[in-house]
Amino acid sequence: MESDKIIERWVPQFRKGLLEFIILLRLQQGSTYGYELAIQIKDVTSIEVAEGTLYPLLNRLKRDGLVISEWQTAEVGSPRKYYEITHLGLETLAKMKNTWTKTHNSILNMVMQS
Amino acid sequence: MNNMFPIQSKTAQQIWNNFDRELIHKLKLLPEEERTDIRLEILSHLYESTMDGASEETSTEDVSLINAIEKLGSPEEYIEPLIADILIYQKASKGHPVAILQGLKSSAKKGFFHTLATLILGMGYFWVIMIFIMSVMHIINPEIGIWYHDTGAISLSFEAQPNATQWQPEWFSLIGIFVSCLAYWGLSKVLSFFIAKLK
Numbered sequence: 640m641e642s643d644k645i646i647e648r649w650v651p652q653f654r655k656g657l658l659e660f661i662i663l664l665r666l667q668q669g670s671t672y673g674y675e676l677a678i679q680i681k682d683v684t685s686i687e688v689a690e691g692t693l694y695p696l697l698n699r700l701k702r703d704g705l706v707i708s709e710w711q712t713a714e715v716g717s718p719r720k721y722y723e724i725t726h727l728g729l730e731t732l733a734k735m736k737n738t739w740t741k742t743h744n745s746i747l748n749m750v751m752q753s
Numbered sequence: 754m755n756n757m758f759p760i761q762s763k764t765a766q767q768i769w770n771n772f773d774r775e776l777i778h779k780l781k782l783l784p785e786e787e788r789t790d791i792r793l794e795i796l797s798h799l800y801e802s803t804m805d806g807a808s809e810e811t812s813t814e815d816v817s818l819i820n821a822i823e824k825l826g827s828p829e830e831y832i833e834p835l836i837a838d839i840l841i842y843q844k845a846s847k848g849h850p851v852a853i854l855q856g857l858k859s860s861a862k863k864g865f866f867h868t869l870a871t872l873i874l875g876m877g878y879f880w881v882i883m884i885f886i887m888s889v890m891h892i893i894n895p896e897i898g899i900w901y902h903d904t905g906a907i908s909l910s911f912e913a914q915p916n917a918t919q920w921q922p923e924w925f926s927l928i929g930i931f932v933s934c935l936a937y938w939g940l941s942k943v944l945s946f947f948i949a950k951l952k
Contacts, residue, residue, distance in 0.1 A: 673794060673798050674798045674801040677798070678805075688826075689824070689825060689831070690798065690802070691827075691828070691831030691832075692826060692830050692831050694791070695831055695838060698835055699838065710793075716801075717801060718797055719797055
């Protein structure tokens with residue numbers, strides 16, 4: 640079906656656009672590392688994106704000062720780079736939530752009316 | 754780095770080494786610190802993912818590693834954007850002309866505000882380069898410089914202006930070269946800050 644093909648193309652783009660918001664939402668709950676973040680995002684949102692695509696986003700969030708990172712080496716297992724949300728990150732997240740709520744409500748209204 | 758990520762199976766170790774070699778090759782453009790950081794993070798992800806997969810009874814270490822590489826996605830999707838981001842930021846902040854042009858180009862595509870800022874920065878670079886060239890040329894031709902007209906107007910000129918006095922004819926080259934270099938550095942810092950803010 641033509642519409643299925645269009646949806647197949649649209650859904651990944653739509654989800655990808657939300658990733659930065661989702662990463663910050665997750666980091667608000669506590670620091671985490673790339674692999675765990677990828678798994679949690681997949682579990683909670685069912686977003687199927689290549690796990691590697693998280694890293695350019697994390698790098699950008701870091702450069703914007705929204706997150707900071709620190710390497711931690713455990714006695715057992717591989718070293719992990721933990722990401723933590725900053726004060727600026729929390730401030731930005733609050734604005735993102737506000738935008739999200741407004742947009743979500745407007746779209747929901749449109750969907751209900753259609 | 755192999756001690757950090759102990760792989761048991763020989764086949765898996767070969768796959769791991771091949772992946773690592775490719776990763777090193779792809780990251781070679783980056784400064785060492787960034788290169789090591791990204792490489793370690795990707796390998797750490799791959800190792801965690803492999804170990805997670807290998808803990809399932811039905812999977813072997815090598816199959817699990819192949820699956821982990823597949824889940825990570827194509828390097829074009831994550832390595833190239835990372836490299837591009839880091840390189841353009843670093844080179845622009847160091848005043849690399851190609852990176853500056855790239856930075857201005859990508860900035861101009863990001864909407865009205867960015868286009869306006871790009872125009873202002875572009876004009877800034879234009880005048881800085883112009884003043885630098887004039888300052889160097891002034892050494893050969895002392896008539897090149899800034900001229901004050903009787904009417905109060907000021908002009909940058911390549912020849913002596915009638916009814917006008919030249920500004921600092923003895924010091925123009927030195928001041929011009931120093932100020933243009935300083936302004937070039939300053940503009941590059943503003944541009945790199947700007948690139949960092951690009952979404």
